[in-house]
Amino acid sequence: MNWIFLGIVVIAAAVAGWRELFHIPVDGEPSPMEALSSGMVSSAGGAVELAIGLVGVMTLFLGLMKVAEAGGLLTIIAKLIRPLMTRLFPEVPPDHPAMGAMILNMSANALGLGNAATPFGIRAMQELDKLNQQPGTATNSMALFLAINTSSVTLLPTGVIAIRAAAGSADPAAILPTTLFATICATIAAISAAMLFRRFFPVVPDPAAMKIERPWVNENDADARTSDTSAYPVWVSVLALGSIVAMIPLMVVYGRAVSPWIMPGLMVGFLLFGALRGVRIYEVFVEGAKEGFQVALRIIPYLVAILVAVGMFRASGAMDVMVNMIGGITARFGLPAEALPMALLRPLSGSGAYGIMASIINDPAIGPDSYVGYLVTTLQGSTETTFYVLAVYFGAVQIRRMRHTLAAALTADVVAVIAAVAICSYLFL
Numbered sequence: 001m002n003w004i005f006l007g008i009v010v011i012a013a014a015v016a017g018w019r020e021l022f023h024i025p026v027d028g029e030p031s032p033m034e035a036l037s038s039g040m041v042s043s044a045g046g047a048v049e050l051a052i053g054l055v056g057v058m059t060l061f062l063g064l065m066k067v068a069e070a071g072g073l074l075t076i077i078a079k080l081i082r083p084l085m086t087r088l089f090p091e092v093p094p095d096h097p098a099m100g101a102m103i104l105n106m107s108a109n110a111l112g113l114g115n116a117a118t119p120f121g122i123r124a125m126q127e128l129d130k131l132n133q134q135p136g137t138a139t140n141s142m143a144l145f146l147a148i149n150t151s152s153v154t155l156l157p158t159g160v161i162a163i164r165a166a167a168g169s170a171d172p173a174a175i176l177p178t179t180l181f182a183t184i185c186a187t188i189a190a191i192s193a194a195m196l197f198r199r200f201f202p203v204v205p206d207p208a209a210m211k212i213e214r215p216w217v218n219e220n221d222a223d224a225r226t227s228d229t230s231a232y233p234v235w236v237s238v239l240a241l242g243s244i245v246a247m248i249p250l251m252v253v254y255g256r257a258v259s260p261w262i263m264p265g266l267m268v269g270f271l272l273f274g275a276l277r278g279v280r281i282y283e284v285f286v287e288g289a290k291e292g293f294q295v296a297l298r299i300i301p302y303l304v305a306i307l308v309a310v311g312m313f314r315a316s317g318a319m320d321v322m323v324n325m326i327g328g329i330t331a332r333f334g335l336p337a338e339a340l341p342m343a344l345l346r347p348l349s350g351s352g353a354y355g356i357m358a359s360i361i362n363d364p365a366i367g368p369d370s371y372v373g374y375l376v377t378t379l380q381g382s383t384e385t386t387f388y389v390l391a392v393y394f395g396a397v398q399i400r401r402m403r404h405t406l407a408a409a410l411t412a413d414v415v416a417v418i419a420a421v422a423i424c425s426y427l428f429l
Helices: 002-021 032-071 073-080 082-088 097-110 114-129 140-150 158-166 172-200 207-211 234-276 281-315 318-331 340-345 350-361 371-382 386-396 405-428
Strands: none
Touching: 002 032, 002 281, 002 318, 032 073, 032 097, 032 114, 032 234, 032 281, 073 234, 082 097, 097 114, 097 140, 114 140, 114 386, 140 172, 140 386, 140 405, 158 172, 158 350, 158 371, 172 371, 172 405, 234 281, 281 318, 281 386, 318 340, 340 350, 340 371, 350 371, 371 405, 386 405
């Protein structure tokens, strides 16, 4: 990550400097270097605003997570899907709460609940870090979890469907099958890449990291680990996994009707579950919610670093240069120049990619129901802001050496773009 961060900054500065040499001043327009400086400052401010905006969401869902954990929900979930998860994550004990937290994160992503997925994912990372023998260095389980997180199978891209509807699409939910196909391909690629690349990125001890404060590891949490190592009968696990698979066609058909009920349903369901299990839900909720503010503070430096680098890359014109260089080539393979900035920017900047997508589908010459409209909205729903995810999740547990995580996540991003182009070309061209 050190070299990638440096490379983005140096390329941005070099491109802006080169453009500055040949810049012809125009009244009212900033010079390339002025635009670069402005982009740096605004990106730094935006990173802090983003972290502060996450405080409320993290407070809410970390509180709900605490209630679910105290009631034993994470253990129940882990036992249900133990046959699958123990094969994917052999380093994690079957009864560890990290199993349930990871599944809640993946489930939230599958339902398009990005706001809920982030706190669940941070809780999962904290639990995984309790098993980490090398503080500051990502474990194989962390790398695989984040690779899956950035490529997560998406049953219901609720936000993108709403955007398509607002843009006047005749069939806003038409991207459900394309998004599902692209994310399935990306998730398979993420798992394969994480397992393949781990042998090339061994764990190297970092003596300086031993001084890192890890309050989430040292906290006295009586419910963090149960002594129940039993598993449900195989038929129960098969039935549970079969029910999840059966949800796929139901979400395709009834997704728009179901989506408004998901967030309220999560809160009511978690609290009712805790109450029925004898949990003092208010006190436990508040105890878990206290972590939200501390987590948001911890991730601010990581967000500032990555978002300033991305902001410089965009403001310098380096993104435009890249698009002009390869746009003609990618158009031959179904990725037109209009959609290329979306594919390139999505792993770097969620807001930037969102802006590009919105401008494309609201363009009367293109629209949401054209091939380009279907493609960019499929890309929005099937790819993730990889650098943001890594900054937030690793920042929350003070991981400095991410090993093969970025390589696996970017592999999944590339496969998601290829799969999106393939399925949209097949269905809409």
